[in-house]
Amino acid sequence: MTPPDEAHPNAFAQQARDALQDEVLTGALRRATDLFGERRRAAIATVPDWQELREHARKVKAHTLAQLDHYLERFAANATAAGATVHWARDGDEACAIVTRIAAERSASRLVKSKSMATEEIGLNEALAARAREPVETDLGEWIIQLAGETPSHIIVPAIHKTRQQIGRLFVDKLGIPPTDDPDALAAAARTRLRAHFAAADLGISGVNFGVAETGTILILENEGNARMTTTLPKTHVAVMGIEKVIPRFDDLEVFLRLLPRSGTGQHLTTYQSLLTGTDPGGEGPDELHIVLLDNGRAKIAVDRVMRETLACIRCGACLNACPVYQSVGGHAYGSVYPGPIGAILTPQLQGLEQAAALPFASTLCGACKDVCPVAIDIPSLLLELRRRAVDGTPGQRPVRLRRSERIAFGLWSWFARGPRRFRFAARLARIAQRVPLLSRLLPPLSAWTRTRELPTAEGRAFRDRRRGGNR
Amino acid sequence: MTSARDEILQRLRGGRSTGPCSAPPPLPTPRLRAHLSQPIAREQLVATFRGQLAQVGARAEVVARADLAARVAALLTDAEAHNIACSDAPLVRDALASLPASIETLPPDAARERLLACDTGISSAQWAVAETGTLVLASAHERHRLCSLLPDRYLALVPMSRLVGHLGDVFSRLHEPSASPTSRAITFVTGPSRTADIELQLVVGVHGPKDVAVLLVDDL
Numbered sequence: 087m088t089p090p091d092e093a094h095p096n097a098f099a100q101q102a103r104d105a106l107q108d109e110v111l112t113g114a115l116r117r118a119t120d121l122f123g124e125r126r127r128a129a130i131a132t133v134p135d136w137q138e139l140r141e142h143a144r145k146v147k148a149h150t151l152a153q154l155d156h157y158l159e160r161f162a163a164n165a166t167a168a169g170a171t172v173h174w175a176r177d178g179d180e181a182c183a184i185v186t187r188i189a190a191e192r193s194a195s196r197l198v199k200s201k202s203m204a205t206e207e208i209g210l211n212e213a214l215a216a217r218a219r220e221p222v223e224t225d226l227g228e229w230i231i232q233l234a235g236e237t238p239s240h241i242i243v244p245a246i247h248k249t250r251q252q253i254g255r256l257f258v259d260k261l262g263i264p265p266t267d268d269p270d271a272l273a274a275a276a277r278t279r280l281r282a283h284f285a286a287a288d289l290g291i292s293g294v295n296f297g298v299a300e301t302g303t304i305l306i307l308e309n310e311g312n313a314r315m316t317t318t319l320p321k322t323h324v325a326v327m328g329i330e331k332v333i334p335r336f337d338d339l340e341v342f343l344r345l346l347p348r349s350g351t352g353q354h355l356t357t358y359q360s361l362l363t364g365t366d367p368g369g370e371g372p373d374e375l376h377i378v379l380l381d382n383g384r385a386k387i388a389v390d391r392v393m394r395e396t397l398a399c400i401r402c403g404a405c406l407n408a409c410p411v412y413q414s415v416g417g418h419a420y421g422s423v424y425p426g427p428i429g430a431i432l433t434p435q436l437q438g439l440e441q442a443a444a445l446p447f448a449s450t451l452c453g454a455c456k457d458v459c460p461v462a463i464d465i466p467s468l469l470l471e472l473r474r475r476a477v478d479g480t481p482g483q484r485p486v487r488l489r490r491s492e493r494i495a496f497g498l499w500s501w502f503a504r505g506p507r508r509f510r511f512a513a514r515l516a517r518i519a520q521r522v523p524l525l526s527r528l529l530p531p532l533s534a535w536t537r538t539r540e541l542p543t544a545e546g547r548a549f550r551d552r553r554r555g556g557n558r
Numbered sequence: 559m560t561s562a563r564d565e566i567l568q569r570l571r572g573g574r575s576t577g578p579c580s581a582p583p584p585l586p587t588p589r590l591r592a593h594l595s596q597p598i599a600r601e602q603l604v605a606t607f608r609g610q611l612a613q614v615g616a617r618a619e620v621v622a623r624a625d626l627a628a629r630v631a632a633l634l635t636d637a638e639a640h641n642i643a644c645s646d647a648p649l650v651r652d653a654l655a656s657l658p659a660s661i662e663t664l665p666p667d668a669a670r671e672r673l674l675a676c677d678t679g680i681s682s683a684q685w686a687v688a689e690t691g692t693l694v695l696a697s698a699h700e701r702h703r704l705c706s707l708l709p710d711r712y713l714a715l716v717p718m719s720r721l722v723g724h725l726g727d728v729f730s731r732l733h734e735p736s737a738s739p740t741s742r743a744i745t746f747v748t749g750p751s752r753t754a755d756i757e758l759q760l761v762v763g764v765h766g767p768k769d770v771a772v773l774l775v776d777d778l
């Protein structure tokens with residue numbers, strides 16, 4: 087499916103219906119989410135103190151987010167002392183302007199980029215393209231998406247909605263390679279083509295997985311090696327980092343490195359981690375490192391004591407793979423860069439509840455997301471809080487016209503549960519409904535939803551234990 | 559006009575006073591280290607390391623210090639290596655002593671185009687981690703960022719004494735004052751470059767090396 091350009095969070099119901107019509111997408115999503123789910127379970131089974139690690143990570147994040155100003159200042163000071171240039175961006179436009187200016191001042195026109203959700207959030211590629219400096223995406227999946235002019239459908243496997251035949255035809259069209267649908271041959275063609283881009287690139291753009299306050303270090307995880315290329319070969323490296331990515335100490339990385347890859351892809355470690363501290367004069371890396379600290383709505387979340395937890399997310403993708411809604415409809419339906427359970431809480435806060443009020447309702451509240459989250463974010467409670475705010479309004483925010491969202495949620499629900507093609511999803515729902523009395527409480531009018539804050543997660547867990555043979 | 563920095567910090571302080579921040583409360587101490595740092599027999603470390611590498615599609619073997627140069631020459635000849643990007647580690651220099659003259663070696667500061675064209679890269683590593691099959695490359699000790707990344711084939715020579723049990727053992731060492739000068743670029747490498755971006759099918763070598771081998775050099 088080619089996602090409609092005008093995909094919008096509040097059009098979730100229609101987009102979900104479209105997604106369900108797409109057999110390639112739904113089949114691929116099922117394989118991907120099942121595979122990552124199984125691998126995750128196998129990987130965490132090898133870690134005896136998994137729950138302790140989660141708890142530690144949760145505490146570290148809570149502590150840091152409560153004093154983010156302090157840690158950001160330390161991070162910026164230490165990164166600067168190590169030779170990096172730190173920029174601050176209030177919003178996406180400011181961040182795009184900073185990156186564009188860095189490129190323009192260096193007359194850099196050949197840009198390469200490694201995968202980064204923060205840069206997608208701010209539309210950096212479009213901003214740079216408007217100045218004839220569009221970066222080449224170098225993660226294989228992102229590059230395929232860029233060549234096709236589409237948007238990612240899965241955060242770990244962005245082109246999961248495309249078959250190898252479609253990718254083969256795309257490469258024949260755009261690269262002029264001989265026809266093939268062999269993944270090895272396609273990857274080899276990508277390697278050759280992207281090598282040429284790397285060799286010529288004068289500026290590399292990356293995201294950041296963690297920023298260490300104590301040392302000013304940024305950490306980037308990946309499997310392909312394109313992030314290493316991007317952050318090593320060009321003379322200038324620009325890293326765009328959400329302000330919530332900061333953690334206090336170098337040693338904390340150890341905990342997060344044990345949690346993140348296992349949760350995301352079920353790997354003990356991703357193939358590569360790059361820990362970059364400032365510049366390395368006389369070394370092999372870039373001459374300049376620019377770190378753009380991006381707020382874009384995050385500070386507002388950080389000072390909201392109830393919702394602050396949202397920012398603890400380390401973008402592992404586990405909650406997406408575990409979510410029965412996401413498993414069925416995939417990323418495009420959410421109409422937002424951040425899909426799935428995390429997207430359903432993050433997007434309305436970043437874009438404004440008015441803009442994405444449908445998303446907190448696009449959930450069965452089964453609690454699977456919370457159980458798999460490596461930093462133990464209580465996503466169901468946050469979804470309920472956002473629903474409450476949408477209904478009641480908050481100071482400075484009128485109630486969202488909820489009849490619509492309500493209709494969306496219920497409409498979607500009954501639609502899912504009916505058609506034969508939605509058998510698997512419906513079966514899941516039925517099982518949920520049997521095991522979790524909560525569901526029956528969700529169906530009556532909205533007022534009841536707001537009173538279900540004592541969401542029985544214990545029951546949710548019991549349900550999944552039976553379904554999946556134990557979930558940790 | 560307030561700077562973006564001040565404004566963001568202001569937003570983060572919310573209602574709080576703008577004065578200097580109090581010291582953060584002590585962080586919970588990671589309990590990993592006590593849990594993990596039981597001494598492990600060397601044979602077991604080697605077996606775990608090899609097992610982990612096998613899982614990710616790489617391999618390791620143990621070689622005596624005296625046999626290193628001959629083994630490296632044999633490996634490179636078998637692989638039909640023509641041009642080799644080398645790090646500046648003394649161990650690498652020693653290991654290349656018996657190389658046939660037909661094989662060209664390039665130093666880390668060779669021209670980029672020539673490094674990009676190399677079929678093989680050779681370096682040492684500062685640590686190897688058994689638990690995950692990981693090589694730890696620290697830039698303060700060796701110039702190996704490019705030779706470990708650009709060629710199709712990567713061979714790492716790691717002194718046996720640098721093989722540790724767990725990731726935590728490396729973090730504590732990276733952090734010791736004696737670890738200075740601090741490395742500006744630390745790279746963890748676990749097996750070959752990989753992707754599953756096309757129909758979830760594993761493909762190795764999409765950007766980085768597709769073939770990764772480790773020689774554990776018995777220096778004990």
Ligand code: SF4
Nearest residue numbers: 399400402403405459
């Ligand atoms: S919310 Fe938790 S599970 Fe979901 S992506 Fe973030 S860290 Fe992973």
